Amino acid sequence: MSDPRPGGLLLELRGIRKRFGDLQVLDDVSLSIAPGEVVCVIGPSGSGKSTLLRCVNFLTPVDEGEVWFEGRRIEPPRHSSWNPFAGRPQVRELTRLRARIGMVFQHFNVFPHLTACENVMLGLTRVSGLGKAEARERARAQLERIGLLDKADEHPARLSGGQKQRLAIARALALGPTLMLFDEATSALDPELVGGVLAEMRKLAQDGMTMLVVTHEMQFAMEVADRVVFMDHGAIVEQGTPEHFRDPGNERTRAFLSAIL
Amino acid sequence: MNLDFGVVFSSFDVMLRAFRISIVVALAGFAIALVAGAGLALCRRSRLRPVRLLAFAYVNFFRGAALYVLIIWLWLGLAVATGIRIGTLSAGILTLALLNSAYLAEVFRAGIDAVDGGQKEAALAMGLAPGQAFRAVVAPQALRISLPATGNHLVDAIKDSAILSVIGIPELMRETARLAQFEQRPFEFYVVAAGMYLAAVYAASALFRFLERRLDLDRPAGRWSRGRPVRSTEPGGGRVQPVGTALGRG
Amino acid sequence: MFSYRLRWDLVADNVGGLVSGLVILLQITALGFALAMILGLVVAVARTARSPLLRGPALAYTELMRGIPLFLFLFLVYYGAAQVSPVVLSPFVAAVLALGLTGSGYATEIYRGALQAVDPGQREAAFAMGLTPGQAFRDVVLPQALRIAVPPGMNLLVALLKGSTFVSVIGVADVFYLSRIVSQRFFAPFEMYTVSGLMIIAVTLCLAGFAVLVEKRFARGDRTSS
Numbered sequence: 055m056s057d058p059r060p061g062g063l064l065l066e067l068r069g070i071r072k073r074f075g076d077l078q079v080l081d082d083v084s085l086s087i088a089p090g091e092v093v094c095v096i097g098p099s100g101s102g103k104s105t106l107l108r109c110v111n112f113l114t115p116v117d118e119g120e121v122w123f124e125g126r127r128i129e130p131p132r133h134s135s136w137n138p139f140a141g142r143p144q145v146r147e148l149t150r151l152r153a154r155i156g157m158v159f160q161h162f163n164v165f166p167h168l169t170a171c172e173n174v175m176l177g178l179t180r181v182s183g184l185g186k187a188e189a190r191e192r193a194r195a196q197l198e199r200i201g202l203l204d205k206a207d208e209h210p211a212r213l214s215g216g217q218k219q220r221l222a223i224a225r226a227l228a229l230g231p232t233l234m235l236f237d238e239a240t241s242a243l244d245p246e247l248v249g250g251v252l253a254e255m256r257k258l259a260q261d262g263m264t265m266l267v268v269t270h271e272m273q274f275a276m277e278v279a280d281r282v283v284f285m286d287h288g289a290i291v292e293q294g295t296p297e298h299f300r301d302p303g304n305e306r307t308r309a310f311l312s313a314i315l
Numbered sequence: 316m317n318l319d320f321g322v323v324f325s326s327f328d329v330m331l332r333a334f335r336i337s338i339v340v341a342l343a344g345f346a347i348a349l350v351a352g353a354g355l356a357l358c359r360r361s362r363l364r365p366v367r368l369l370a371f372a373y374v375n376f377f378r379g380a381a382l383y384v385l386i387i388w389l390w391l392g393l394a395v396a397t398g399i400r401i402g403t404l405s406a407g408i409l410t411l412a413l414l415n416s417a418y419l420a421e422v423f424r425a426g427i428d429a430v431d432g433g434q435k436e437a438a439l440a441m442g443l444a445p446g447q448a449f450r451a452v453v454a455p456q457a458l459r460i461s462l463p464a465t466g467n468h469l470v471d472a473i474k475d476s477a478i479l480s481v482i483g484i485p486e487l488m489r490e491t492a493r494l495a496q497f498e499q500r501p502f503e504f505y506v507v508a509a510g511m512y513l514a515a516v517y518a519a520s521a522l523f524r525f526l527e528r529r530l531d532l533d534r535p536a537g538r539w540s541r542g543r544p545v546r547s548t549e550p551g552g553g554r555v556q557p558v559g560t561a562l563g564r565g
Numbered sequence: 566m567f568s569y570r571l572r573w574d575l576v577a578d579n580v581g582g583l584v585s586g587l588v589i590l591l592q593i594t595a596l597g598f599a600l601a602m603i604l605g606l607v608v609a610v611a612r613t614a615r616s617p618l619l620r621g622p623a624l625a626y627t628e629l630m631r632g633i634p635l636f637l638f639l640f641l642v643y644y645g646a647a648q649v650s651p652v653v654l655s656p657f658v659a660a661v662l663a664l665g666l667t668g669s670g671y672a673t674e675i676y677r678g679a680l681q682a683v684d685p686g687q688r689e690a691a692f693a694m695g696l697t698p699g700q701a702f703r704d705v706v707l708p709q710a711l712r713i714a715v716p717p718g719m720n721l722l723v724a725l726l727k728g729s730t731f732v733s734v735i736g737v738a739d740v741f742y743l744s745r746i747v748s749q750r751f752f753a754p755f756e757m758y759t760v761s762g763l764m765i766i767a768v769t770l771c772l773a774g775f776a777v778l779v780e781k782r783f784a785r786g787d788r789t790s791s
């Protein structure tokens with residue numbers, strides 16, 4: 055459990071397997087990410103990209119395999135269907151780790167009952183333990199960074215899709231994560247709003263954030279990624295630099311790319 | 316605290332007879348309400364404005380009335396003042412029917428509304444007369460959609476029948492109260508009576524679950540095998556008890 | 566109506582009693598409702614728990630509370646409790662308890678529906694940012710569920726008001742209790758019962774109207790969807 059981590063990786067997935075009923079959604083997936091790396095995951099619908107991302111912070115518990123983050127193994131909670139208190143220690147540890155992993159969802163999942171500012175403040179007061187005043191100050195600074203300061207006191211219902219997604223990014227960044235997960239952050243957006251969110255992600259990559267990005271935006275992947283990972287049927291078929299993907303070796307990769315480009 | 320259920324069981328036959336009266340009253344009132352409710356639902360869709368208005372007024376008055384208030388006023392107030400004589404049993408059945416017909420009218424109306432307009436159009440396009448289209452195509456589907464809510468109201472009618480004890484019908488609640496006082500064993504008697512009501516309520520919901528399964532429009536071997544998906548008439552859907560109606564008729 | 570001489574003067578003589586009787590009914594309704602909503606939340610949390618050890622008893626509780634007639638439950642609480650325990654409840658307290666316990670069975674279902682209606686993505690987002698399960702419930706899921714629960718909660722309030730009308734059967738001195746006494750003394754049942762009934766209908770209509778208003782306000786959904 056405490057074996058030393060190899061070569062300063064930030065995240066390492068080893069032999070992840072996951073099935074939903076009869077469907078093997080992830081089949082022996084291994085992937086490692088070094089600090090500062092931007093990894094984009096592409097692949098056809100249903101290939102298991104979202105599930106892979108959700109396994110990193112155990113929103114979906116893995117069946118088999120290990121997840122290592124910042125040199126520590128993330129222990130899956132051992133819930134019991136009888137003992138309501140089982141799994142508490144792991145949940146506590148997991149909660150601590152999750153605070154260091156930001157996640158951005160396809161459908162934003164901003165909190166509709168809180169204002170933009172309160173959305174960002176929630177993590178600062180509850181997770182980072184800041185006082186109200188300091189949390190508000192930091193939240194406003196985050197909102198200013200992404201150009202939403204004028205919307206600070208609006209509820210999400212009054213924001214556009216693009217603004218909601220940028221708010222979600224600000225909410226995650228406010229906690230100072232070392233890794234950011236993006237699950238098709240732009241697919242629910244109208245075309246004219248995609249650019250703003252991608253710009254935000256690009257800026258983040260340039261600032262040196264470690265990012266694991268599931269995306270259908272090939273343009274963005276080619277431009278920003280250090281490494282591109284192609285998944286199909288729950289397995290990593292091929293990975294390499296964006297240049298490599300201009301002329302991929304694998305037949306399935308080729309077919310996928312020619313279909314979406 | 317020493318409980319003695321033996322006393323209850325020596326009067327068990329009395330309670331069972333009273334229970335039978337409860338069930339008969341509830342079922343009779345509900346049966347009348349089913350017919351009247353269906354009629355009212357049709358009246359609310361009538362082409363004649365006065366008919367619509369009358370039905371609307373009836374439904375909303377009785378949906379707003381509490382059963383206890385209604386029964387007290389009708390049979391201790393109005394009937395005495397006007398000199399109307401009517402047996403307590405008929406009075407109880409009538410009151411249950413008045414209230415439940417209003418509830419069921421709403422259920423059926425919502426069920427008819429929930430049947431896709433396209434269904435009716437398809438039937439008319441086939442050459443069925445409007446009346447035929449309603450009877451052969453719309454009504455069966457609406458009935459199926461209305462089943463869960465109807466079942467909930469039957470459950471409520473059974474529970475509500477306990478209130479009828481206040482006008483002196485010798486049903487389960489009244490007999491239990493009498494025995495409990497006589498034997499000085501209220502806890503035991505009320506617990507056993509509660510068990511009887513629970514059994515009746517359980518049987519009623521089981522019956523409706525069975526009917527729902529039998530008439531499932533989506534089931535390939537169902538009675539109406541090529542129907543459309545069933546939508547519930549109550550917000551929150553299917554089997555969830557609509558709270559507004561449940562203990563609400565007091 | 567011919568042989569019956571109307572005695573509205575009896576009503577006029579008892580205006581004060583009628584009003585205080587109505588206030589008692591409203592107090593019982595309000596307290597019973599508060600009890601139902603608090604108990605219901607606790608049971609709903611158990612009802613949606615992972616462990617069957619919590620879910621099972623919670624389910625049994627709601628089925629029991631919703632299957633027993635309130636009218637009978639009132640007698641069970643008032644007379645039954647006095648028999649099996651040393652505590653002697655006043656009719657008022659017994660009425661509040663009966664209303665609150667029965668209501669809590671329905672409140673549980675309201676909360677359960679509301680909790681399930683909150684987008685699961687909300688809880689996931691809360692987890693993903695490092696909130697504990699307790700914090701995620703308190704700060705993210707519950708506030709949204711409460712909004713969803715408002716309209717059916719209002720229906721429950723109206724239902725409990727109707728249910729409170731018969732608490733005089735265990736001796737609560739409400740409007741109907743007074744009506745019974747007066748009508749027995751003077752053999753004039755029509756007037757008092759009519760006025761009492763109208764008072765209740767008026768309050769019910771006000772509440773129901775208020776419920777519709779609240780429902781409209783919340784159905785606009787201006788803060789309920791992301």
Ligand SMILES: Nc1ncnc2c1ncn2[C@@H]1O[C@H](COP(=O)(O)OP(=O)(O)OP(=O)(O)O)[C@@H](O)[C@H]1O
Nearest residue numbers: 074077079097098099100101102103104105106238
């Ligand atoms: N909670 C679940 N229960 C059952 N099956 C699931 C669940 N979540 C995902 N799946 C299935 O797992 C497979 C992979 O899903 P996943 O969401 O990871 O795909 P994806 O690569 O993200 O696809 P997309 O590009 O459409 O988002 C799909 O077939 C999906 O139906």
Ligand SMILES: [Mg+2]
Nearest residue numbers: 103104105238
């Ligand atoms: Mg996906």
